[in-house]
Amino acid sequence: MRSLQRTLTLRYAATMLAALLLIGLWAYLGVRMTLVSELDRALADAAAIMADVVASGEPLTAHVGASDLRGTVTEGNRLVVTRDSTGRILNSNSRLAGQIPLDSGAMILARAGQHGWATTSWGGRKFRSIYIPGPAYGRGPATGVAVIQVAASVMPLFRATRTILVRILATVLFGTLLTGVGAAWLARSSLEPVAEIAAQARSIHSHGGAQQITVHADVIELRSLIEVLNAMLARLERALSVQRRIIRDVGHELRTPIAAMRGEVEIALHRERSPEEYRALLGSVLEEVDRLALMGDQLIFLTRFEAGEAELQRQRLDLAELARHAVQQVARRLATYSVEVGDAPDGLYCEADPRLLSLALEQLLDNITRHTPAGTRVRLELARIGDRVALSVEDSGPGVPEELLPQLFSPFFLADEARTRFRAGGVGLGLAVVTAIAGLHGGEMAASRSTLGGLKVMLLLPAAPLHPPTGGTLKVGS
Amino acid sequence: MKILIVEDDRKVAGFLEQGFREERFEVEMARDGEEALDRARAGGFDLILLDYMLPKLSGPEVAAQFRREGRTTPILMLTARDDAQDIRAALGAGVDAYLTKPFRFDDLLKRVESLLPGSSHPA
Numbered sequence: 001m002r003s004l005q006r007t008l009t010l011r012y013a014a015t016m017l018a019a020l021l022l023i024g025l026w027a028y029l030g031v032r033m034t035l036v037s038e039l040d041r042a043l044a045d046a047a048a049i050m051a052d053v054v055a056s057g058e059p060l061t062a063h064v065g066a067s068d069l070r071g072t073v074t075e076g077n078r079l080v081v082t083r084d085s086t087g088r089i090l091n092s093n094s095r096l097a098g099q100i101p102l103d104s105g106a107m108i109l110a111r112a113g114q115h116g117w118a119t120t121s122w123g124g125r126k127f128r129s130i131y132i133p134g135p136a137y138g139r140g141p142a143t144g145v146a147v148i149q150v151a152a153s154v155m156p157l158f159r160a161t162r163t164i165l166v167r168i169l170a171t172v173l174f175g176t177l178l179t180g181v182g183a184a185w186l187a188r189s190s191l192e193p194v195a196e197i198a199a200q201a202r203s204i205h206s207h208g209g210a211q212q213i214t215v216h217a218d219v220i221e222l223r224s225l226i227e228v229l230n231a232m233l234a235r236l237e238r239a240l241s242v243q244r245r246i247i248r249d250v251g252h253e254l255r256t257p258i259a260a261m262r263g264e265v266e267i268a269l270h271r272e273r274s275p276e277e278y279r280a281l282l283g284s285v286l287e288e289v290d291r292l293a294l295m296g297d298q299l300i301f302l303t304r305f306e307a308g309e310a311e312l313q314r315q316r317l318d319l320a321e322l323a324r325h326a327v328q329q330v331a332r333r334l335a336t337y338s339v340e341v342g343d344a345p346d347g348l349y350c351e352a353d354p355r356l357l358s359l360a361l362e363q364l365l366d367n368i369t370r371h372t373p374a375g376t377r378v379r380l381e382l383a384r385i386g387d388r389v390a391l392s393v394e395d396s397g398p399g400v401p402e403e404l405l406p407q408l409f410s411p412f413f414l415a416d417e418a419r420t421r422f423r424a425g426g427v428g429l430g431l432a433v434v435t436a437i438a439g440l441h442g443g444e445m446a447a448s449r450s451t452l453g454g455l456k457v458m459l460l461l462p463a464a465p466l467h468p469p470t471g472g473t474l475k476v477g478s
Numbered sequence: 479m480k481i482l483i484v485e486d487d488r489k490v491a492g493f494l495e496q497g498f499r500e501e502r503f504e505v506e507m508a509r510d511g512e513e514a515l516d517r518a519r520a521g522g523f524d525l526i527l528l529d530y531m532l533p534k535l536s537g538p539e540v541a542a543q544f545r546r547e548g549r550t551t552p553i554l555m556l557t558a559r560d561d562a563q564d565i566r567a568a569l570g571a572g573v574d575a576y577l578t579k580p581f582r583f584d585d586l587l588k589r590v591e592s593l594l595p596g597s598s599h600p601a
Contacts, residue, residue: 266497270500370487
């Protein structure tokens, strides 16, 4: 695994090394250039003085040069030579100066009246020379213009630049090292907030609950990260809350039909009953068995849905047939209710999974039988609304408070305790199932007040074309 | 003895009504919290059998309102919920006893009899 801290440190140190090297190189070259031009200026100044000395007839030896090559460095003296037009030495300020080599190019320039420059090697050392035109010499046909050569060792310059180079390199290395240490500290302190955020997230993970990450939430650069993490935590908490609620509801919902079966059987066994009473009891127990079977189907579906494994086996469905089949499935439970199935317009079809759609309709009808009294009117209607088909189930029961209707099928509502007020107990599972089924089919649920006085629940699905392309239509229940 | 049974599940309400009538209780029924309060206020009950989850007003809300009005009729709550929080809510609302579904009718009968006035076996 990569270490961001190490990467940042190395990158920052490498950048600083490159920057220091560039600056050092620029400084070194600049200093070297300055020293060279200072040497040349000094040589030019010395040459001008020597020209005056030669012109005045003063002997050059009055301006003593170094007596040996080492002295040219340590004493910093100049070597002065006057030459004739052929380069032959006319005069020098020391015996050593008389041995200094001639540069013919610079000589030619000086004879032409210009300053010539040359750097020559001599005795293992480099010398910088200036050649300038001097006074006239000789008599008669042997007259000419002398050339004055002034030379100086460049070794002091080399020593100086070498010292500067060493110091620059040392500065670069030390600076880079210091930068590396600083970069490591900076990287560590920059990443500390991330570690603290991770620590708080870990704590939330282990303790659970609807907590949010608050540490460093006021830091501009970390705000987006924290907002995203908190949004994810909120979504996770909502999903977990729905899941916890559903699991809890399952426990409660299982207990009610079991309590009903148990109670009815226990009461029946208290004394002798007539065959009709036993038959009624068995029929009632069978209803509860059907209800438990429905719950089992719901749980299996929800488990698959939550795991992202719910598979749709879409078929072209005749919705009128589907509605009649659903009513048949709940017939025993609807026996004491007044049920009407509205006339469906011709050609109401949708592409849906018949098992899941039947499960959804059965759930909606079962809800009515559980929470409205016998004799309640129940109406099942089918309609086409634009490019969608609507299956609505409504009753004349107690209904739902107006303010809860818009949010009845929202995921937040499913996690809210307050919704239990209107439909007492155990509808969480059913609501979650029908909502999930509608969503899987690209549809939605809607709730409103029924004209019958109670609740109207509508399942809206994309409509299928009037005429099937091939294969015909599935008859539900066949 | 006259009891008020408040239960919205048709089947549970059915066997409770039948069971208590067969035990010679006079029984009245209510299907939601508001109806329960109305009937309870009308009075004359020796005990109220109250479900936890009801339409319109929950069982604890009915009990709390009933007690706020200074009424002392014993209340036995029936419910499928047994979370500690729910039990605390019920008892805090003034309920006298609590029984979790599914229950044995005989156990329910014994609890009811222990709560009734003049009982030699208090709950």
